[in-house]
Amino acid sequence: MDIEDIQIYVETPDSPRLDPTKQMPSWILLITFMGTRKLSSNHVQYFKQLLGSESAVIDGVSKDASADLEAFNCDWLRKYRGHTKLVLRPKSTEEVSKIVKYCNDNMLAVVPQGGNTGLVGGSIPVFDEIIVSTARMNSIRSFDEMSGILVADAGCILEVVDQYLAGRSHIFPLDLGAKGSCHLGGNVSTNAGGLRLLRYGSLHGNVLGVEVVVPDGTIVDELSTLRKNNTGYDLKQLFIGAEGTIGIITGVSILCPQRPQAVNVAYLGLESFGKAQLAFREAKRHLSEILSAFELMDGISQELVERVAKKKPPLEGKHPFYCLIETSGSNKEHDDEKLEKYLEFVLSNDIISDGVLAQDETQVQSLWSWREGIPECLNHWGGVYKYDVSIPLPELYQLVDDTRERLSSAGLIGDDESLPVVGVVGYGHMGDSNLHLNVPTRRFDRDVEKELEPFVYEWIQKRNGSISAEHGLGIAKKPFIGYSRSRKMLDMMKDIKKLYDPNGIMNPYKYI
């Protein structure tokens, strides 16, 4: 997409409100004018004195630091580009507090940034907002082996924390592809879902407390290590998934489960999506507490992985659908027995057509690669239109069929180089009713866009689904929130934003 393709609509406090479901053209960037001020070298001087150390401030205001700023100004998808001239890397909550207070007093806009792996542009400044990075706040504060409760700085890297926990027989309740880079603060701020949600639940349940610096600079210490605490509104929930719009999370306290001793993975071939649903229902019945992932991949997704990664597929024949099942438990013999009974049941009742069971850890990883490798393989041809949506399970795959049908009748799909669309692919966390609808293309094409949007959003709205299941809103989905949330809900959200961030300095132009 070129910059000229984006229509910018600047929303001021007095301008009429747009109803995104009715008036939004396809590529519009809704920008709310907040009246924040420009950075000066006096401001930079203040931060340098405050943070002391050289490495704590990347200063592009008084000198050219574009090379050092690049990594902060560009997102993982290389889709969004910011123009920050100043990155601050505080080491303590107190420093964050002083930074935020100063910014609030001086009307300077701030973007909190963790590992910068978000997929909706939330961690990238729209203009030249100051980036406050949590990278140097990375200590584990405490871990209690008895309760499994971990308290850590927001800037701890997920994988590092999980390794730390592994050495203490525990596991972080969240796992995702970006674990080597993303920060706990970013995970909590995006309410990341990931691969283990089916088993361990969402961060709304596992996060026991947060420490947050709110926009006036106050440190809100809610680092509770209690599982139960029914004393008033549970305000910490507001910060889980807030994407940095009402404060900067500086610490989290999280309940971590015991690490499973035994892990099994099976990869199944199925005839239809109906059969996949049956397989899921039976999996819950037979495997209940040890079921830790149930992932869906359609036939074309696996064909494309085979074509791009040039690997031999796990199953001999081709199947319209594939499922990956993972079990995690404490006793291998028990798990093996349950899984075997389940597999025997689904095989002998013709629910699945074929399947394989990993015999060792290498096979476990290679079976997972047929699911985890999809996004990367789809990038092979050029751009990918990505929709991460929640749909009630019975209709989960219908969206893919309907989208494919639509693009086919528009004559846009095919193996021929002249056609823009390579295919319409569906995969995702079936156990969470979360579908990734992906349309890999040879080039971004206006006609494809017109067929996809608002069609996809309207389709989801009709089924009361969510237009963003786990990746959040950021800048990418902000214009479309109206498809999933009512006017009333939106107004209540805006009230909250106004209440906690009256000057609009925290991660502006995004979210709602």
Add this chain to the structure above:
Amino acid sequence: MSTPLRILVPIKRVIDYAVKPRVNKAQTAVETAGVKHSMNPFDELSVEESVRIRERGGVPVDDILAFTAGPAKAAEVLRTAMAMGADRGIHVEVDPEKDGGELEPLGVAKLLKAVVEKEKNNLVILGKQSIDDDAGQTGQMLAGLLGWPQATQASEVKFSAESGEVTVTKEVDGGVETLRAKLPMIITTDLRLNEPRYASLPNIMKAKKKKLEKKTLADYDVDVGRRLKTIKVTDPPPRQGGGKVDDVDGMIAKLKDLGAI
């Protein structure tokens, strides 16, 4: 008509290839309790190759026998081998606690010789080594005890139906070596020989009905007495941290300091 093959595939249950082994506190062995175990990866190649020899046709295969000597849980890897296509399994139960420690390569080789004689095998395909002790001796010792030809580290195995000869390609430093021998013979497998298949669910089910015989060391009447004593097991020294240089000149200076150039 060439003689039908009766293939023996000895396999071993070892700590999973993907698991990082830890030395126990007493520094006498590697910690095995609560650690994931699987079939030795080289043995997967032997099983796969045996099944492919049958699938390729050309020479008739009468029997593919998977054999293991090890603790009760070692039966799992026999089930895997049978799910991959072995016809039956023999499990000689050896409990390292009670039977005076793990078997040594020579003991295993003697045991295998007894099996070969009893089961009338004319081809034994073994992994070139097992990844737990890395001894890499069993195949060679077995060939010696039986007085059979051996082709180690195979990367390709071909049968000639007319002459009854086996051609084995092996990768050696800087090239390949091709050997030819007549049955009976010993082959040990190397990584590039094949890509082992997954155990499919229908085959896992079928494998449950295949015959798995339980035996003891006494059934074979061989002397597996241990001749080696493990003095100490230690971790490799931790890697020295690297240093950073500012530019090419810095690197050259550093390399000179180290006497590398």
